[in-house]
Amino acid sequence: EAGVAQSPRYKIIEKRQSVAFWCNPISGHATLYWYQQILGQGPKLLIQFQNNGVVDDSQLPKDRFSAERLKGVDSTLKIQPAKLEDSAVYLCASSYGITSGSETQYFGPGTRLLVL
Amino acid sequence: EDKVVQSPLSLVVHEGDTVTLNCSYEVTNFRSLLWYKQEKKAPTFLFMLTSSGIEKKSGRLSSILDKKELFSILNITATQTGDSAVYLCAPRAGGTSYGKLTFGQGTILTVHP
Structure with missing residues (x-):
């Protein structure tokens, strides 16, 4: 069974630029989550989808972050504009x-x- | 606000030692608690605990949950260098929180040969 796929693996940008991340979940999985993990901390949930609907986005900084899962399968997370404090691993x-x-x-x- | 505290924050042992990692939590509408192991990549699933007092075991790892005292422990016996990682606990909420995981900050385990 293929695992969760993400791309790109690494990204370096300057502040105020925009960036997008892509995720393809395990086949048949209805629920998809995006987490932010800052160095030295545990992952923090940003947004949760059930199929193509948002279930929880209470911790998503909506002024700069957006996410979509249009067909209920893969998803993209976007940051625009990026700030220095957005440096993290996005899971x-x-x-x-x-x-x-x-x-x-x-x-x-x-x-x-x-x-x- | 949901809260998860893991202790110790870091632990250094030698191969063959036994370690106990602790996780205390305060989560609204608690449903279950998951343990993950994170090396230099994504967290990998270890255990999910839903009932108090029932030990889950996988090889040298075992875990137990106490829903009355709101904590869980993860034991690793006869540690090996490959056990070196960050161990994360994550209580899972039910109800209107739809299964949200709240992660602790993790325990960094280093096993020396």
Whole structure:
């Protein structure tokens, strides 16, 4: 079974530039999550999708971050404009779904973002 | 606000030692607790605990949950250098929080040969 795919793996940009990350979840997984992990901290949930609907985006800085999952499969996360404090690893995870009884989230390899 | 505290923050041991990692939590609508291992890449799933007092075991790793005292422990016996990693615990909420995971800051385990 293929795992969660993410691209790019690394990205270096200057502040005020924009950047986009892509995630393809495990086949059949209805729920998709984006996390931000700052060095030395645990992952923090940014947004959760159930199919193509947003379930929780309470911790997403909506003035600069946006995310979509238009067809209920892959997803993109965008930052515009980027700030220095956005430097982090952005992790995508997926699970079968909140009503399936299988709650385990499986993580992709992450995108390491450095904002200069 | 949900809170997760892991201790110790870091631990250095020698191969063959046994370690105990702690996780205490305060989560609204608690449903389950997950443990992950993170090396220099994505977190990999170790255990999911839903019931108090029932030990889950996988090889040299075991974990238990106490829902009354709101904590979990992860034990690793006969540690090996390959166990060196960050160990993350993440309580999972139910209800209207739709399964949200709240991660602790992690315990950094270093195992020396």
